[in-house]
Amino acid sequence: MGxxxxxxxxxxxxxxxxxxxxxxxxxxxxxxxxxxxFTFIMTEGDFMRFRPLDSxxxxxxxxxxxxxxxxxxxFSKVDLNADGKFTVDDIKVATKKYLDAIDNNDxxxxxxxxxxxxxxxxxxxxxxxxxxxxxxxxxxxxxxxPVGCFHGDADRMAPISAVQELESKAKNAGLSRMExxxxxxxxxxxxxxxxxxxxxxxxxxQAIFEFVDRMAPTGSDH
Numbered sequence: 392m393g394x395x396x397x398x399x400x401x402x403x404x405x406x407x408x409x410x411x412x413x414x415x416x417x418x419x420x421x422x423x424x425x426x427x428x429f430t431f432i433m434t435e436g437d438f439m440r441f442r443p444l445d446s447x448x449x450x451x452x453x454x455x456x457x458x459x460x461x462x463x464x465x466f467s468k469v470d471l472n473a474d475g476k477f478t479v480d481d482i483k484v485a486t487k488k489y490l491d492a493i494d495n496n497d498x499x500x501x502x503x504x505x506x507x508x509x510x511x512x513x514x515x516x517x518x519x520x521x522x523x524x525x526x527x528x529x530x531x532x533x534x535x536x537p538v539g540c541f542h543g544d545a546d547r548m549a550p551i552s553a554v555q556e557l558e559s560k561a562k563n564a565g566l567s568r569m570e571x572x573x574x575x576x577x578x579x580x581x582x583x584x585x586x587x588x589x590x591x592x593x594x595x596x597q598a599i600f601e602f603v604d605r606m607a608p609t610g611s612d613h
Contacts, residue, residue: 392416395548395579398540402530409534414606416599418541419579422528422553425521429501430493433486436547438479452477496522528560531569537606538569541595543577572598 393401398417405412421428444452444460453476454466469477471484483490492500501518531538542554551573558571574581574595581595592600 395419396421398422399524399527399530402527402534402538405536406530406533409536412536414537414539414603415534416539416541416602418581418595418599419546419549420527420540420542420554420557421549422526422557423550424524424526425518426493427553428549429518430490431550431553432548433489433493434479434482435550437482437486439545439547441477442545450478498522528557531557531561532564532566534566535568537602538566539599539602539606540569540571541574541581541599541602542572543574543579543581543595545576546579548579570602572602574598 392415393399394417398420401415401417405415423431438450441452444456446456446459452469454470457466457469457477466477467473469481471481474480488500489504491497492504496519498516498519502513502515505513505517540554540557542549542551544551554571554573561569561571572595574593576582577593577595581599582593583596585591585593586596
C-alpha cells in the first residue's frame, strides 16, 4: 500500500518482485513525474484552495465573489496581474521563482523551499532524483496482480488528470485488474483526518477496504 510518493515506490517495488506481491493499493496517486506534479502543486493545485469562492465554477474569482467570503485580505492583494479577476495566472505570478526553478533544474531553490515550507524535510538531492526518475506507468505497466487506484477530485498535491491519463493507458494496454476509483471533494489523504474527528470512515478509505475484501486471496493457506 502506498500514498502520494509511496504510490510510485510501491509500484516500483512490486515490479521488482511481482511473485511476492498479491496486490497494490495506491491512493493520492502520483501518476506523473515530480516535475509535472510539483508544477501542478505550484499552480492549479494551489488555486484549488479557493475553489469554494468560485461560485459559478468558471475557474476565476471576481472581486465580488472574493469580498463576499473574505474579509481579511483585499482583492488587490491576490489579483497580482491586475486583470480584475483572481485565477491560476495570479498564482503563477506568486510562484514564479519556483516555476522557473523547475524549468531550469535549479534544485537548490527547490530544496530551500522544502526546508522552509514543506510539512516534512526531504533528503538532499530529492528533487533531482525525482525529476530524473521514471514515472509510475513504467512500473504499473509491468504488473498483472490486482491494483486499486483511489483519488479525490480535491487533491491539491497530485493532479487527477494525470491519474485519468494513467487509467486510459491501463485500458489501452488491457490491464483489466487495474481499477480506478474517484471521489468528489476528497483531498490527497482521501480526507482521512475526518475519521479521527468523528470516527466515520471516508468514502475513499471505505472503497479501499471493499477492494481488499474483493481481491484478497481466500482459502486455507491464507
